[in-house]
Amino acid sequence: MNVIGATPPLLEIDAATVLRGGLPVLDRFSLRVEEGRHTAILGANGSGKSTLVQLIARQLYPLAHDDRRGPVRVFGRERWNVAELHGLLGIVSPVLQHDYTSEMPLEVFDAVVSGFYAARGLGLDHQVSEGMRERAHAALAQLDASHLVGRDMAGLSTGEARRVLIARALVHRPRALLLDEPCAGLDLASRRRFLESLRALARGGTTLLLVTHHVEEIIPEIGHVLLLKHGRVLRQGGKTATLTDGALGEAFDMPMRVTRHGDWYHAAVATP
Numbered sequence: 001m002n003v004i005g006a007t008p009p010l011l012e013i014d015a016a017t018v019l020r021g022g023l024p025v026l027d028r029f030s031l032r033v034e035e036g037r038h039t040a041i042l043g044a045n046g047s048g049k050s051t052l053v054q055l056i057a058r059q060l061y062p063l064a065h066d067d068r069r070g071p072v073r074v075f076g077r078e079r080w081n082v083a084e085l086h087g088l089l090g091i092v093s094p095v096l097q098h099d100y101t102s103e104m105p106l107e108v109f110d111a112v113v114s115g116f117y118a119a120r121g122l123g124l125d126h127q128v129s130e131g132m133r134e135r136a137h138a139a140l141a142q143l144d145a146s147h148l149v150g151r152d153m154a155g156l157s158t159g160e161a162r163r164v165l166i167a168r169a170l171v172h173r174p175r176a177l178l179l180d181e182p183c184a185g186l187d188l189a190s191r192r193r194f195l196e197s198l199r200a201l202a203r204g205g206t207t208l209l210l211v212t213h214h215v216e217e218i219i220p221e222i223g224h225v226l227l228l229k230h231g232r233v234l235r236q237g238g239k240t241a242t243l244t245d246g247a248l249g250e251a252f253d254m255p256m257r258v259t260r261h262g263d264w265y266h267a268a269v270a271t272p
């Protein structure tokens with residue numbers, strides 16, 4: 001229960017069930033994330049991570065409860081115009097990347113600057129100010145993607161398109177970033193630069209929700225970890241409680257060895 005006047009949680013999910021192909025892939029799933037609580041989401045293939053991201057982004061919908069109460073609230077609200085919600089969130093996901101690279105042609109700069117309007121590309125009613133252009137150029141430079149301006153998104157490599165979409169997600173300075181394996185396809189230098197920019201954003205107050213397969217991408221600013229298994233929360237809590245050999249071993253059904261280097265963690269399959 002929120003105190004009146006306090007900021008509502010970024011996310012409240014109350015026993016949400018999501019069906020895909022007729023099967024529950026999130027099963028009476030509950031989660032609460034306060035704004036400012038940077039969270040990493042880990043789990044085996046098929047555990048429901050991307051489904052969770054799509055549920056939050058309103059790209060998938062849960063079953064309604066019997067009393068018609070919606071099981072998902074974002075920034076305290078149950079009902080959203082999707083474009084309005086996407087104006088508050090920066091989203092990078094494989095679904096988005098597919099949408100931006102496989103349909104109608106879309107030029108790189110337009111893809112980034114249209115992030116201000118939560119739109120896929122610019123329409124006649126979108127007025128782009130000089131300030132918006134500057135921010136779009138700065139975001140592209142931050143991701144070392146300025147040289148891609150003028151190209152069609154569909155013609156980019158996976159990592160190039162990923163960098164453009166990350167720039168797009170950052171351009172409007174969202175309150176929260178929803179990142180589904182954002183580093184997949186990035187080369188080592190781009191990954192490092194991106195993780196450093198995530199650190200700065202986290203310190204600057206943008207809440208991060210990061211889905212990753214790589215424990216070493218959990219930047220020090222992320223203090224909370226959610227382990228998913230078979231569409232349910234297996235464990236959640238601080239890193240010392242969740243990034244353990246036992247918890248990760250259970251999440252992935254394989255013995256794991258976790259090592260810690262300062263505020264960074266690394267996990268690998270334990271060799272006998």
Ligand SMILES: Nc1ncnc2c1ncn2[C@@H]1O[C@H](COP(=O)(O)OP(=O)(O)OP(=O)(O)O)[C@@H](O)[C@H]1O
Nearest residue numbers: 020021022025043044045046047048049050051052
């Ligand atoms: N379009 C779909 N139709 C039917 N089932 C689907 C569909 N998309 C996903 N699923 C199923 O939903 C479950 C959860 O998938 P999801 O993509 O959320 O997992 P994930 O944890 O993100 O996996 P990965 O690590 O492989 O990306 C899987 O069992 C998957 O097969």
